[in-house]
Amino acid sequence: MPEIMDGKRLAEEIKAEVRKDVGMLNERGFDVGLAVVLAGDNLASEQYFLAILRACKTVGITAYKYKFPDTVTINELLNIIHSLNADERINGILVLLPLPQRINARRVINSIAPEKDVDGLGAISVGRLAAEESTFQLFKDEYIEAVEECKFMPTLSSFIPCTPFGVIRLLEYYDIGLKGKHAVVISKSLAVGKPLSHMLLAKEATVTVCHRETKNLSAVTRQADILCTATGQQGLIKGDVIKAGVIIVDIGIKVLGDGRIVGDVDFDSIKDKASFITPVPGGVGPVTIAMLLENTVKSAKRSKFLKSPLMM
């Protein structure tokens, strides 16, 4: 049986650290705020929205909720983001995707100020990740050392996307080395596959990125030491397309008709071959939310530090 990578446990540990940081800022008279923008009636986004609000409450972050009907216009969304960019109470802004189809989602996401773009999906944040200007955040010890020496804090002006950042944290939590390993990522999406491939490269893995047009997908997946899949296709990964000992990170989420949530991996057929696996639910999902909270408190610390350097 593979070892189950328990995302809930890691998420609780990250949240405990966030709670401490929020408390430290509160003692100095600062509140930490996250604005969450939801437009339209997407059931999965609605559930994610509620889960974020609950998580904010547990760590003392104030959540500001902005809910719009499907008929919302792009100007309404841009206006709200412009006002949130200027709002001192708000340290992070998250716009839940997908937006209603009429809306140009990239224009909305790109309007978030990079220093408040806590899911790291705006063009500036994406560019900084690709240019390796924000990957230092992946190296926790070096990051903490640098922050203590106040070397990096002022330059922390963009964040790295929460889901792939959570994947890296989960692998590290289970002491899974990445250097020199062959990591196969199934997804080239902007939110998951592309940033994850950059992060794995920063960790010196050898990375192959696959998608719908990949020829002979199973020939590639069989080479993986670490297989990360984020397609939302139930049963895409079965025992016959992996090699023995592989580490599997299942990022996919599909809500079935009966309300059950499943990932991309057929657990029964891989259980005698894989060495580690993330469960769905309870794997990457909770860590994603914890990383969102961590990025938000980092943003708050940075902003307070920049505005009142003697306070920290």
Ligand SMILES: NC(=O)c1ccc[n+]([C@@H]2O[C@H](COP(=O)([O-])OP(=O)(O)OC[C@H]3O[C@@H](n4cnc5c(N)ncnc54)[C@H](OP(=O)(O)O)[C@@H]3O)[C@@H](O)[C@H]2O)c1
């Ligand atoms: N656990 C979490 O915290 C978390 C966070 C975010 C997303 N998710 C889940 O992850 C999944 C992907 O989300 P997303 O927003 O990245 O979706 P997306 O933008 O639709 O991307 C899906 C990716 O999977 C690829 N793909 C789909 N079917 C495939 C197949 N049969 N073979 C090979 N590649 C295939 C697509 O290839 P093409 O590019 O060629 O179309 C695309 O690159 C969803 O299930 C979502 O719910 C989970």
